[in-house]
Amino acid sequence: MNLRFFSxxxxxCFILLFTSCSQTPVFKQYETVFQVGDQQEWAxxxxxxQNWQKRPKLVPDGKIFWYRTKIDILEASESLNxxxxxxxxxxxxxxxxxxxxxxxxxxxxxxxxxxxxxxxxPTFNIPSHLTNEGEHLMALRLSNYYFPDHLGIYExxxxxxxxxxxxxxxxxxxxxxFAGAFxxxxxxxxxLFLSNxxxxxxxxxxxxxxxxxxxxxxxxxxGYIPIHYNMHVIRLKIISALLLGISFFIPFYxxxxxxxxxxxxxxxxxxxxxxxxxxxxxxxxxTANNMTLSMWLFSFGIVxxxxxxxxxxxxxxxxxxxxxxxxxxxxxFNKSLFAxxxxxxxxxxxxxxxxxxxxxxxxxxxxxxSTRLRLELIKKNIQPHFxxxxxxxxxxxxxxxxxxxxxxxxxxxxxxDLFNQIENQTLIPIAQEIALCHTHLEIMEYxxxxxxxxxEEGIDLEQKIPPGILHTLLENGxxxxxxxxxxxxxxxxxxxxxxxxxxxxxxxxxxxxxxDANTKKEGxxxxxxxxxxxxxxxxxxxxxxxxxxxxxxxxxxIYS
Amino acid sequence: MNILIIEDESRxxxxxxxxxxxxxxxxxxxxxxxxxxxxALQFIxxxxxxxxxxxxxxxxxxxxxxxxxAVSKSFHTIVISAYRDQAITAFEYGVLDxxxxxxxxxxLEQALHRTxxxxxxxxxxxxxxxxxxxxxxxxxxxxxVLYIKGAGAYTELFLxxxxxxxxxxxxxxxxxxxxxxxxxxxxxxxxxxxxxxxIIVESGSKYIAELxxxxxxxxxxxxxxxxxxxxx
Numbered sequence: 153m154n155l156r157f158f159s160x161x162x163x164x165c166f167i168l169l170f171t172s173c174s175q176t177p178v179f180k181q182y183e184t185v186f187q188v189g190d191q192q193e194w195a196x197x198x199x200x201x202q203n204w205q206k207r208p209k210l211v212p213d214g215k216i217f218w219y220r221t222k223i224d225i226l227e228a229s230e231s232l233n234x235x236x237x238x239x240x241x242x243x244x245x246x247x248x249x250x251x252x253x254x255x256x257x258x259x260x261x262x263x264x265x266x267x268x269x270x271x272x273x274p275t276f277n278i279p280s281h282l283t284n285e286g287e288h289l290m291a292l293r294l295s296n297y298y299f300p301d302h303l304g305i306y307e308x309x310x311x312x313x314x315x316x317x318x319x320x321x322x323x324x325x326x327x328x329x330f331a332g333a334f335x336x337x338x339x340x341x342x343x344l345f346l347s348n349x350x351x352x353x354x355x356x357x358x359x360x361x362x363x364x365x366x367x368x369x370x371x372x373x374x375g376y377i378p379i380h381y382n383m384h385v386i387r388l389k390i391i392s393a394l395l396l397g398i399s400f401f402i403p404f405y406x407x408x409x410x411x412x413x414x415x416x417x418x419x420x421x422x423x424x425x426x427x428x429x430x431x432x433x434x435x436x437x438x439t440a441n442n443m444t445l446s447m448w449l450f451s452f453g454i455v456x457x458x459x460x461x462x463x464x465x466x467x468x469x470x471x472x473x474x475x476x477x478x479x480x481x482x483x484x485f486n487k488s489l490f491a492x493x494x495x496x497x498x499x500x501x502x503x504x505x506x507x508x509x510x511x512x513x514x515x516x517x518x519x520x521x522s523t524r525l526r527l528e529l530i531k532k533n534i535q536p537h538f539x540x541x542x543x544x545x546x547x548x549x550x551x552x553x554x555x556x557x558x559x560x561x562x563x564x565x566x567x568x569d570l571f572n573q574i575e576n577q578t579l580i581p582i583a584q585e586i587a588l589c590h591t592h593l594e595i596m597e598y599x600x601x602x603x604x605x606x607x608e609e610g611i612d613l614e615q616k617i618p619p620g621i622l623h624t625l626l627e628n629g630x631x632x633x634x635x636x637x638x639x640x641x642x643x644x645x646x647x648x649x650x651x652x653x654x655x656x657x658x659x660x661x662x663x664x665x666x667x668d669a670n671t672k673k674e675g676x677x678x679x680x681x682x683x684x685x686x687x688x689x690x691x692x693x694x695x696x697x698x699x700x701x702x703x704x705x706x707x708x709x710i711y712s
Numbered sequence: 713m714n715i716l717i718i719e720d721e722s723r724x725x726x727x728x729x730x731x732x733x734x735x736x737x738x739x740x741x742x743x744x745x746x747x748x749x750x751x752a753l754q755f756i757x758x759x760x761x762x763x764x765x766x767x768x769x770x771x772x773x774x775x776x777x778x779x780x781x782a783v784s785k786s787f788h789t790i791v792i793s794a795y796r797d798q799a800i801t802a803f804e805y806g807v808l809d810x811x812x813x814x815x816x817x818x819x820l821e822q823a824l825h826r827t828x829x830x831x832x833x834x835x836x837x838x839x840x841x842x843x844x845x846x847x848x849x850x851x852x853x854x855x856x857v858l859y860i861k862g863a864g865a866y867t868e869l870f871l872x873x874x875x876x877x878x879x880x881x882x883x884x885x886x887x888x889x890x891x892x893x894x895x896x897x898x899x900x901x902x903x904x905x906x907x908x909x910x911i912i913v914e915s916g917s918k919y920i921a922e923l924x925x926x927x928x929x930x931x932x933x934x935x936x937x938x939x940x941x942x943x944x
Contacts, residue, residue: 536794537794539794540794540795540812540813540814541721544723544724544727544815545721546814547816599721599723599724600720601723631771631772665748665771
């Protein structure tokens with residue numbers, strides 16, 4: 153319940169974070185015109201440029217060309233607080249405002265000879281006397297040596313110079329905070345995985361968080377690290393690769409939490425599809441879009457399957473997936489990407505917390521179970537059937553043959569002592585268990601006046617077994633058997649082992665008691681043995697118990 | 713006295729047998745020990761017995777099936793068991809006594825004495841009478857029984873709604889078990905006191921108990937005073 157509230161709160165925070173407050177712009181931008189060549193007059197505010205080209209195609213070899221853009225300033229800047237202009241243009245260039253050079257970004261025309269200089273997203277100060285309300289002109293003198301087909305002004309923004317600079321930094325700092333949260337989450341779950349290496353889901357979640365962290369860094373480092381435009385493609389490739397990873401790991405994670413038939417096959421096909429999208433030549437946005445969309449669709453399919461199969465947590469995750477859709481439509485792509493991903497990661501986080509809760513419960517349960525088994529072992533010697541019958545026989549021996557009575561008491565003391573030694577352990581040496589069986593037989597001989605014997609064959613004294621399990625088989629054998637001719641009952645313990653398993657065979661040689669057909673339900677003894685085996689060997693064991701011609705046969709196989 | 717000991721602990725069985733022989737002395741005609749359920753049931757069917765000493769946990773089996781069979785028979789049953797918590801249930805089924813293990817001679821003697829002395833059970837918790845039907849044993853709740861009529865070695869149970877059942881125990885044996893709520897008002901009748909509506913004296917010193925359902929049952933001349941005092 154708390155967790156649900158928490159995730160809702162986070163969701164609201166994200167929505168607030170990503171719906172940037174929009175202000176009315178202080179400028180209006182007209183269409184940009186373009187001309188190859190280089191004349192200083194082209195910077196002038198007044199110029200007859202009607203015959204300039206509208207749609208530039210390609211200017212090869214780093215030749216110089218010009219852009220001219222008419223801009224209306226709608227509101228003059230305050231005095232002493234100048235406007236600035238933010239540009240996203242490929243190439244190295246000089247910026248002229250109303251014919252005045254206001255900034256330089258690299259060395260236009262000399263790119264082939266000089267090392268790369270300048271950055272892709274510069275901001276220039278516009279002198280405040282040039283930003284009166286009314287018509288203005290921005291001219292760029294530029295060359296584009298590295299991406300001659302990436303022409304045009306991709307983005308242009310005019311606002312107070314200070315704000316242009318700080319807004320980007322604020323955005324980056326928020327996103328870095330956000331990234332930090334995912335970095336810490338990633339480390340936390342990595343450590344969780346390292347402490348329990350069977351939990352691959354935590355590892356996958358950790359990797360997804362780490363990839364998401366690097367994705368945010370790669371996307372938003374442009375706010376504070378100047379990147380030359382020739383590096384831009386490399387950055388986009390890095391982002392695509394990170395997206396590829398995330399797009400694979402998220403559905404992979406869901407497939408672990410909500411297992412479905414033919415999982416491996418479908419995942420392989422999906423990985424192939426992602427690789428195909430990644431490697432095919434598309435504009436970056438399309439590649440990213442396609443991968444994200446495939447990720448979303450595949451995850452959606454898996455989660456819907458989970459909901460259909462009524463798996464735990466599937467409905468909430470489905471909700472987060474569905475919520476990420478409207479966010480994708482409302483916000484611009486680079487923001488929706490982050491909002492959507494964080495939502496989905498939150499869903500994954502929720503699932504993990506559910507699993508961790510389940511594990512905790514299972515662990516607590518196992519503690520309770522161990523305590524219960526321990527009690528059951530102790531109870532063996534104080535449960536009325538054993539204790540009262542033993543005491544009654546003991547009284548009789550003491551009254552009739554006191555010397556034998558003393559021996560009986562000694563045997564009883566020995567059994568109690570052995571129980572005392574093993575009662576708080578989950579595995580004991582086989583020799584101790586066999587000793588326990590022998591004293592028990594001694595006691596039973598005094599009680600039942602039957603000649604009991606226990607033979608061992610092939611016992612490996614190095615072996616350990618859960619306490620009381622052979623003892624329980626022996627008890628069952630005594631209870632359900634009648635003596636053979638000669639008033640004797642024989643037991644035999646055989647140990648065999650190979651590379652696959654260890655096997656204990658416990659045989660009873662006796663006449664069996666006629667049992668009612670309807671009393672075949674499993675006794676408490678066998679339940680105890682099974683619970684003990686599960687406690688020490690999980691599912692890696694097998695127990696069979698069946699009548700045979702000479703009496704009874706029990707087999708315990710423990711797989712290695 | 714013909715006695716059957718049902719006990720799978722050989723030492724304990726011998727102890728019971730030895731003490732029983734000592735207690736009954738010459739009055740003991742036969743004593744038999746059985747250590748399995750199956751053997752015991754067969755012996756009960758084929759022999760006439762006066763007393764069964766029964767351990768409820770034989771070879772890991774629950775002895776209550778055997779108990780219901782035993783209590784439906786003409787003999788009394790005494791349970792000797794390690795499980796003290798079974799005592800209440802055993803009494804509800806109509807055993808004469810419950811001897812918890814470990815026991816000494818005094819405790820066993822006390823129990824056995826009840827059979828000889830026709831001693832009544834003071835603190836009676838009997839809830840059912842087990843009645844043998846053709847293939848099974850039916851437990852009849854005591855509250856359904858109005859009165860019991862002796863018919864030689866066995867008895868007739870008269871129940872509510874004009875139903876009637878036969879029981880293998882004698883009137884004397886049932887009187888022992890039911891002494892809490894039932895009174896022997898006549899040598900042939902055992903009546904539940906709470907069912908008596910009126911005690912009528914007719915001419916010729918005939919005493920009649922009229923039940924709530926209108927049935928009239930004679931009261932023995934010698935018992936009239938006692939019964940009237942108890943009834944009032």
